[in-house]
Amino acid sequence: MPLASYALGVMEASVYAPEVFARGLPASLRVEAQPEDRTTAVPAADAAAPVLSLQGIGLSFGGVVALAEIDLSVRPGEIRAIIGPNGAGKSSLINVISGVYRADRGHVRLDGASYAQVPTQRLAHLGVARTFQNLALFKGLSVLDNVASGLAYRVRSNFAGQVLGIGRSRGEQRDFLSRADQILEFLDLTAIRHRLVGTLPYGLQKRVELARALVARPRLLLLDEPMAGMTAGEKSEMAAFVRAARDHFATTVVLIEHDVGVVMGLSDRIAVLDYGRKIADATPDEVRNDQRVIDAYLGVASNDEALSLDEGRAGI
Ligand SMILES: Nc1ncnc2c1ncn2[C@@H]1O[C@H](COP(=O)(O)OP(=O)(O)OP(=O)(O)O)[C@@H](O)[C@H]1O
Numbered sequence: 001m002p003l004a005s006y007a008l009g010v011m012e013a014s015v016y017a018p019e020v021f022a023r024g025l026p027a028s029l030r031v032e033a034q035p036e037d038r039t040t041a042v043p044a045a046d047a048a049a050p051v052l053s054l055q056g057i058g059l060s061f062g063g064v065v066a067l068a069e070i071d072l073s074v075r076p077g078e079i080r081a082i083i084g085p086n087g088a089g090k091s092s093l094i095n096v097i098s099g100v101y102r103a104d105r106g107h108v109r110l111d112g113a114s115y116a117q118v119p120t121q122r123l124a125h126l127g128v129a130r131t132f133q134n135l136a137l138f139k140g141l142s143v144l145d146n147v148a149s150g151l152a153y154r155v156r157s158n159f160a161g162q163v164l165g166i167g168r169s170r171g172e173q174r175d176f177l178s179r180a181d182q183i184l185e186f187l188d189l190t191a192i193r194h195r196l197v198g199t200l201p202y203g204l205q206k207r208v209e210l211a212r213a214l215v216a217r218p219r220l221l222l223l224d225e226p227m228a229g230m231t232a233g234e235k236s237e238m239a240a241f242v243r244a245a246r247d248h249f250a251t252t253v254v255l256i257e258h259d260v261g262v263v264m265g266l267s268d269r270i271a272v273l274d275y276g277r278k279i280a281d282a283t284p285d286e287v288r289n290d291q292r293v294i295d296a297y298l299g300v301a302s303n304d305e306a307l308s309l310d311e312g313r314a315g316i
Contacts, residue, residue: 139198
């Protein structure tokens with residue numbers, strides 16, 4: 001497949017569990033924390049331990065093998081990309097990591113515990129935030145309210161307090177709005193804090209979604225095609241914001257992205273999937289020169305096109 005088609009990216013409808021959206025719901029509708037359902041309790045992780053690791057993940061849909069024997073390790077503070085041609089299994093993998101899918105085989109290790117299926121409704125409590133391939137914002141709410149909704153999972157006040165805006169509820173609201181404002185400033189969104197999200201250009205909406213994911217200061221940020229549908233300038237800007245978020249908040253980032261040029265410039269390590277299997281896992285330079293990747297992932301791209309990956313760096 002020509003490189004250009006990757007760079008443009010194709011927006012596709014994806015299947016997401018409704019619970020994933022719960023963290024963005026008004027406080028009174030939030031999903032309460034569930035009892036412990038960790039598959040295996042393990043001792044607290046030390047600082048050098050991976051933030052996330054996958055062991056032997058396998059997933060099939062009927063006769064279609066989406067993922068086979070996938071191992072993946074993500075170090076603290078890394079920007080880790082997962083790439084691969086259409087149908088390689090990227091979305092399936094991020095859905096396994098975030099608990100939308102239960103793998104047929106293997107385990108996900110997160111927050112010092114090993115899961116057969118990550119409890120998606122507790123993702124925020126586990127220090128994980130994610131963005132979506134297709135925007136999942138409240139179009140009729142302001143930028144500020146959308147970003148503050150990323151903290152809804154922390155609400156401790158009762159329903160009456162929220163309705164009347166009194167007591168603990170009032171303090172919480174102030175705190176959430178103040179935190180939201182800090183993130184808006186960080187992502188250069190302050191000037192549009194009162195705009196309705198639905199009226200914003202697409203690239204800005206994607207940045208608002210990043211802000212909503214970041215407001216809870218997650219330890220692990222999962223980005224599902226954060227640059228899909230963006231112009232080259234917007235991609236470059238978004239890549240710079242993702243890097244800044246990692247540097248400033250020490251957030252570990254896992255992203256899937258079609259634009260190879262952006263990924264090469266942004267990531268510390270890249271895992272390459274092909275037909276559900278991991279065929280490479282290395283630094284951008286190593287991946288760029290890996291013949292298996294060139295053959296499988298770049299497909300018809302000539303050597304000249306492969307070299308142009310360097311030029312595709314997002315200017316960061
Ligand atoms: N819900 C599903 N039901 C049936 N088959 C599925 C489902 N989700 C994914 N698949 C299949 O699993 C394989 C991997 O798909 P997946 O969407 O994970 O790949 P991808 O790398 O994200 O592709 P793309 O880049 O096109 O989004 C494909 O063959 C796909 O058709």
